[in-house]
Amino acid sequence: xxxxxxxxxxxxxxxxxxxxxxxxxxxxxYMASGEFVPMVSLDYPEVxxxxxxxxxxAGSDIVEAFTYNGHREKMRxxxxxxxxxxxxxxxxxIAKKVALDTPKGSKPNLMAGNISNSNIWKENxxxxxxxxxxxxxEMIDWAVDEGADMLIGETFYYAEEAFKALEVMKKAxxxxxxxxxxxxxxxxxxxxxxxxxCKELEQRGADVVGLNCFRGPATMFPFLKKxxxxxxxxxxxxxxxxxxxDEYPTFFNLPDRNDCSCPSPHGRTFPTALDPHFCNRYEIxxxxxxxxxxxxxxLGVCCGANPMLIREVAESIGIKxxxxxYRENMENHFMYGKNKRIPKHISEYGDKA
Ligand SMILES: [Zn+2]
Numbered sequence: 001x002x003x004x005x006x007x008x009x010x011x012x013x014x015x016x017x018x019x020x021x022x023x024x025x026x027x028x029x030y031m032a033s034g035e036f037v038p039m040v041s042l043d044y045p046e047v048x049x050x051x052x053x054x055x056x057x058a059g060s061d062i063v064e065a066f067t068y069n070g071h072r073e074k075m076r077x078x079x080x081x082x083x084x085x086x087x088x089x090x091x092x093x094i095a096k097k098v099a100l101d102t103p104k105g106s107k108p109n110l111m112a113g114n115i116s117n118s119n120i121w122k123e124n125x126x127x128x129x130x131x132x133x134x135x136x137x138e139m140i141d142w143a144v145d146e147g148a149d150m151l152i153g154e155t156f157y158y159a160e161e162a163f164k165a166l167e168v169m170k171k172a173x174x175x176x177x178x179x180x181x182x183x184x185x186x187x188x189x190x191x192x193x194x195x196x197x198c199k200e201l202e203q204r205g206a207d208v209v210g211l212n213c214f215r216g217p218a219t220m221f222p223f224l225k226k227x228x229x230x231x232x233x234x235x236x237x238x239x240x241x242x243x244x245x246d247e248y249p250t251f252f253n254l255p256d257r258n259d260c261s262c263p264s265p266h267g268r269t270f271p272t273a274l275d276p277h278f279c280n281r282y283e284i285x286x287x288x289x290x291x292x293x294x295x296x297x298x299l300g301v302c303c304g305a306n307p308m309l310i311r312e313v314a315e316s317i318g319i320k321x322x323x324x325x326y327r328e329n330m331e332n333h334f335m336y337g338k339n340k341r342i343p344k345h346i347s348e349y350g351d352k353a
Contacts, residue, residue: 005110006150006175007207009061010234010297014317017062017112017177017298018055019154019212019238020305022069023271025051033272037078038070041091048091052098056109058307059314059321060300064112064152065095065143071135073120088139092146099149103322112152113143115169117181121161123190132161136168143172150175154238155213155302157183159192159200166204176205177298179212179236182223184249195226202231210236213302214251216244216279217287228295236298237291241279241309251277251303274304284309285316292317 009015021038025031030040030047040048052063067088075084092113099111115136122128143151151169153176156162162180169176178201182194192200198209209231211220220239228235240251248254254269257276264273288299299317301309311323331337335350 004175004207006177007234009107010208014292014297014299014319015061016059016310016314016319017064017152017236017238017300018058018060018305018307018310019064019300019302020240021048021051021064021066023303024306025066026271034266035078036069037074037080038066038068038091039080039083039087041066041070041094042083042087045090045094049094049098052095054307055305055310056098056106057103057321058310058323059319060109060310061107062110062112062150062152063095063099064114065092065146065148067091067114067139067143068116068155071115071118071139073118073131073135085138085142088142089146092143092148096147105322110149111147112150112177113140113146113148113174114152114154115139115165116153116155117157118161121158121164123158123160129160129164133164133168136165140168140172144174148172148174150177152177152179154179155181157181157189157214159188159190159197162197162201163204166201166206170205175207177208177236178206179208179210179238181212181214183214184253186249194223195230198227198235199230202233206233208234208236208298210238210296210298212236212238212300213240215249216240216242216251216277217283219244219246219249221287221290224291224296225294234298235296236300237287237296238300238302239284239287240302241284241304242274242277243279243283244277271303278304281309281312285312288313289316 026033070087075081096111099109102109118132151174153165166178201209217239242251252270256269314321332339
């Protein structure tokens with residue numbers, strides 16, 4: 001292996017990675033919720049390119065190719081298997097293009113290839129496991145071919161599937177990030193503890209281990225502390241920006257607020273009616289700062305992320321980014337500002353507004 005560009009940067013300080021393309025592209029109207037197939041790289045490549053640029057402007061150091069769910073099994077479900085390779089290559093090319101075109105004043109970005117939970121992995125089922133391995137292999141091959149600088153395996157809730165993903169990723173000789181996503185039982189689906197899974201991922205050679213998705217700051221942080229203590233390698237943390245709790249550790253079963261007068265037709269807040277549980281930017285900033293303070297250097301936000309939250313992550317750990325130019329400035333607000341030009345009769349009206 002030549003120099004490990006990711007590790008080199010993490011050794012010096014925090015690295016930010018925006019994730020959560022699925023929710024954000026859906027919110028923008030280019031993907032069906034529930035089904036969640038990233039056809040956007042073929043249907044509206046300019047929309048995906050622009051989202052990458054927005055995250056980059058907000059401080060993401062990594063441009064992760066949007067191939068989440070863009071695997072053979074999902075393409076079979078929607079009857080578009082022949083589009084699998086074009087979809088992957090298009091997503092990778094877009095990410096590479098943006099990564100090579102970083103704004104003035106930003107550090108050069110890294111382009112990341114991506115594989116994730118297959119949802120067909122089954123314990124003690126060699127057939128399903130072989131199928132998953134070949135799905136991972138073809139995607140990693142395309143990522144290497146399109147010039148990935150690093151590889152991210154994410155959102156695994158089976159420990160063994162995460163190990164398999166890492167095994168395939170390691171063959172490419174690129175820096176590897178492996179983040180897992182335990183469900184509400186607070187244990188991996190195949191019974192391994194979260195911390196033991198991270199320890200084993202480190203032993204198997206991952207450069208970064210940690211957690212992404214499913215959990216908000218409140219239910220991700222306690223695990224991070226334990227993981228940080230248990231491993232020597234770099235640790236990653238990419239929560240969802242929703243207020244999960246001990247009672248509801250993930251966003252899958254979060255009930256709606258009592259004052260909801262119009263619940264979702266499918267009976268749960270996930271994934272289309274989570275809005276009332278959204279964390280504010282300060283909560284995300286605090287999470288990033290707290291995580292960084294305990295030695296977590298690989299930071300980001302997963303499903304629910306938007307550029308404003310990525311900027312908050314960056315600024316909370318002292319990094320100035322292009323979007324910092326437009327950070328909040330309440331000074332000049334027409335009613336709550338302290339600017340001398342704000343008329344007194346308007347600022348006095350603020351409490352009644
Ligand atoms: Zn996510």
